[in-house]
Amino acid sequence: xxxxxxxxxxxxxxxxxxxxxxxxxxxxxxxxxxxxxxxxxxxxxxxxxxxxxxxxxxxxxxxxxxxxxxxxxxxxxxxxxxxxxxxxxxxxxxxxxxxxxxxxxxxxxxxxxxxxxxxxxxxxxxxxxxxxxxxxxxxxxxxxxxxxxxxxxxxxxxxxxxxxxxxxxxxxxxxxxxxxxxxxxxxxxxxxxxxxxxxxxxxxxxxxxxxxxxxxxxxxxxxxxxxxxxxxxxxxxxxxxxxxxxxxxxxxxxxxxxxxxxxxxxxxxxxxxxxxxxxxxxxxxxxxxxxxxxxxxxxxxxxxxxxxxxxxxxxxxxxxxxxxxxxxxxxxxxxxxxxxxxxxxxxxxxxxxxxxxxxxxxxxxxxxxxxxxxxxxxxxxxxxxxxxxxxxxxxxxxxxxxxxxxxxxxxxxxxxxxxxxxxxxxxxxxxxxxxxxxxxxxxxxxxxxxxxxxxxxxxxxxxxxxxxxxxxxxxxxxxxxxxxxx
Numbered sequence: 304x305x306x307x308x309x310x311x312x313x314x315x316x317x318x319x320x321x322x323x324x325x326x327x328x329x330x331x332x333x334x335x336x337x338x339x340x341x342x343x344x345x346x347x348x349x350x351x352x353x354x355x356x357x358x359x360x361x362x363x364x365x366x367x368x369x370x371x372x373x374x375x376x377x378x379x380x381x382x383x384x385x386x387x388x389x390x391x392x393x394x395x396x397x398x399x400x401x402x403x404x405x406x407x408x409x410x411x412x413x414x415x416x417x418x419x420x421x422x423x424x425x426x427x428x429x430x431x432x433x434x435x436x437x438x439x440x441x442x443x444x445x446x447x448x449x450x451x452x453x454x455x456x457x458x459x460x461x462x463x464x465x466x467x468x469x470x471x472x473x474x475x476x477x478x479x480x481x482x483x484x485x486x487x488x489x490x491x492x493x494x495x496x497x498x499x500x501x502x503x504x505x506x507x508x509x510x511x512x513x514x515x516x517x518x519x520x521x522x523x524x525x526x527x528x529x530x531x532x533x534x535x536x537x538x539x540x541x542x543x544x545x546x547x548x549x550x551x552x553x554x555x556x557x558x559x560x561x562x563x564x565x566x567x568x569x570x571x572x573x574x575x576x577x578x579x580x581x582x583x584x585x586x587x588x589x590x591x592x593x594x595x596x597x598x599x600x601x602x603x604x605x606x607x608x609x610x611x612x613x614x615x616x617x618x619x620x621x622x623x624x625x626x627x628x629x630x631x632x633x634x635x636x637x638x639x640x641x642x643x644x645x646x647x648x649x650x651x652x653x654x655x656x657x658x659x660x661x662x663x664x665x666x667x668x669x670x671x672x673x674x675x676x677x678x679x680x681x682x683x684x685x686x687x688x689x690x691x692x693x694x695x696x697x698x699x700x701x702x703x704x705x706x707x708x709x710x711x712x713x714x715x716x717x718x719x720x721x722x723x724x725x726x727x728x729x730x731x732x733x734x735x736x737x738x739x740x741x742x743x744x745x746x747x748x749x750x751x752x753x754x755x756x757x758x759x760x761x762x763x764x765x766x767x768x769x770x771x772x773x774x775x776x777x778x779x780x781x782x783x784x785x786x787x788x789x
Contacts, residue, residue, distance in 0.1 A: 308364035311371050314355050314379050315421050321351050322414040329407030337406070341394040344410045345749070348390055352383040367489065368428035375425050378553045378627055385546050385634040386417055388753050392642045393538040395747035396649060401452065402536075409449060412442040413542065420550035427561065429478050429488040432554070436474070439550065440467050440518070443543060447535040459534025466517060466527040474514020480507035481562075490562040500569040508563055508570050512578070515558065518551035519608045522581040529589075532601035537648055540597060541641035544604045549630040552611045556623060559615060567618060575616050576710055582609030583717045591724045594655050596644055599724070600637070603680060606721060607633060610695060613714060616707070617698040625691075625698035632679065632691035635760030639676035642754045643669050650744045656728060660737035666744055670732040672754050679761045681725035682718050687765035692718060 309316060325344050332340070363370050390413070397406040419438025426432040444467065448460030480503055482488055485496035497504060516524040532540045563571055586606030593599040611633070614626025646669060648654050663670040679688030700711050 311360045311362050311364035311369065312425075313360045313371075314376070314383075315418060315425075317351050317355060318414060318418050318421065321347055322411060322418070325407070325410050325414065329411070337403070338398055340406055340410070341390075341397045342749075345387070345390045345394060348383075348387055348414075352380070352387050355383055356380055363427075365431075367491075368431045369422075369425050370427045371425055374623065374627075375553075378424055378549070378630075379421055381627060381631050381634065382417065382420065382546055382549055384631070385549065385638065386413065386542070388634070388638050388642075388756055389413070389538065389542045389546070391749050391756070392541070392638070392645060392753040394749040396536070396538055396645065399649075402449070405449065409446070409538075412446050416440075416442045416446075417546065420546070420554075423550055423554040424557070426554075427490045427557075429481070429490075429562075432558070433471075433475070433478070435554075436518070437471065439547065440471070443539075443547065446539040446542070447531055449539060450536050453534070455534035456536065457534075459531040462527050462534075463531050470514050470517035470524065473510050477507045477510025477514060480504075480510065490558065493562045494565050497563070498565045500566055504566065505570055508566070509574065511558065511563075512571065512574060515551060515555045516578065519548055519555065519611075520582075520605045521578050521608055521612070522585045522605065525582070525586075525605050528605055529593075529598045529601040532604075533595060533597045537597065537641060537645040540600075541638055541645070544600065544641065545630075545634045545637045548604065548608060548611070549634065552608070552615070552626060552630060555612075556615045556626065560618065564618075572616070572618075575612060576706065579609045579612045579616065579710060580713055582606065582612070583714055587717050587720050587724070590721070594657065596654050596656055596659075596728070599656065599728075600640060600644075603721075603725075604637065606717070607637075607680070609717075610692065610714060613695045613699040613711070616710070617695075617702065619698065619701060621701055622695075622698040625694040629691040629695050632687040632761075632764060635757045635764065636676050636679040636688055639672050639754060639757035639761065640680070642750065642757060643673045643676070646744060646746045646750050646754075647741055650746075651741055653741060656731055657737075658741060659728065659731045660735040661740035662732040664736075665740050665742055668751075668754075669744070669746075672758055673732060674729050675758055675761050677725040677728050679765070681722045683722070685765050687761050690765060 324347060328340055328343055358373070358376055361371050361373065361376070390410070393409070396402060397409055416439045419435045422435025423432055423439060426435055444460045444464045447463050448456050450456040478488070481493060484504055484507065485493045487493060487496065513524055520528040532544065535543065559571055583606050586602050586609060590599055590602035590606065593602060611626055611629055614622045614629060617625070644654060675686060679686040682689045682692040696711050696715065699707055
């Protein structure tokens with residue numbers, strides 16, 4: 304075996320090194336030093352995240368089963384940024400009395416699931432993809448049950464395990480059909496072998512979409528989402544809502560384009576049309592009915608998954624770039640919202656929308672952060688969420704077909720509908736008054752730093768996107784007036 308192939312996996316090797324150091328610290332450091340484990344892990348991961356931005360090791364490895372490209376490098380770095388924010392926001396929670404006895408397991412499971420997601424992103428063979436999928440999925444069940452003293456946490460883990468088992472079985476069945484048709488599990492070889500639609504191929508692709516759709520909470524594979532989001536610890540819910548979703552979205556794009564790209568218009572284009580419309584619409588409709596903010600954001604994340612899938616249906620490099628940009632913005636926006644929820648839940652145990660009445664009077668910083676998160680998730684300019692939706696709509700619309708125009712129009716209408724329920728949270732914080740409002744909360748400095756990074760991301764990425772769009776439009780206008788310049 305040529306061990307130089309491991310040089311094609313710098314981010315994975317670096318992540319395993321972080322995991323090993325955290326494990327050694329948790330195992331051998333004396334009890335009096337254990338309270339520093341969360342901060343040690345966060346700082347170590349921050350160093351790894353910075354070093355991972357150095358591009359290196361692009362190419363294939365292990366018989367072309369694994370491939371590292373600039374696109375996979377960017378997507379992994381986006382996920383690293385999100386995980387760093389999650390770890391930062393979880394420092395105070397993991398040092399609480401009940402959680403502290405298992406704080407090491409929390410960080411080790413987080414890093415292990417991230418490693419599995421990296422394998423999913425870079426896999427070019429279904430066997431390696433399944434290994435990554437299971438590595439990313441099974442530890443999340445343990446994370447969901449982390450606060451096992453609560454019935455809801457145990458229930459969340461049980462539901463996640465059962466749905467993961469069924470979705471994996473469906474996914475493997477689809478892969479077996481694909482192997483029977485193509486005689487290979489390599490994505491590129493499948494694309495060359497499968498060029499004509501037939502009933503078995505349609506069923507196979509449908510099963511594959513169902514298996515990955517479970518990870519993305521796409522309708523109708525979303526039934527587990529609200530209960531798991533509500534029952535799991537908020538730190539785990541925030542990780543599950545953005546990191547897992549972002550990795551699955553990119554892996555989904557790779558599978559559909561590289562393995563089934565030759566049958567795009569014959570088989571899976573119309574499947575995704577239906578799934579996207581159902582996901583965005585049903586996610587919005589159910590979000591309107593929620594009073595528990597974790598369930599509220601669960602259905603919001605279902606709807607957001609539909610928007611992310613517009614990058615896949617765009618079937619172009621522009622669509623892929625807009626999808627990765629959307630995931631980055633979604634990380635900042637959703638983690639800002641979950642960060643506020645985590646702070647308030649840890650201090651008061653309150654998680655319903657009515658509990659946030661008058662929050663601006665007692666905790667203006669938390670209310671301001673939540674407001675920016677809601678504005679960004681709703682797509683209100685000039686925040687980053689507006690430009691993420693704009694770019695992903697434009698990427699999809701570039702196909703120029705009537706069907707895609709209808710799809711984008713439905714997504715646009717749903718965006719307007721979503722503003723209603725996002726603004727309900729803002730209304731509760733700034734307009735409604737309550738004599739029993741959440742008292743002033745002295746949040747931990749790591750929680751404040753995590754929220755600050757999210758706020759800066761929402762504002763800075765939005766301003767940068769606005770400037771880019773303005774300069775791009777200005778350049779195009781100048782080219783029309785001065786063809787020689789264009």
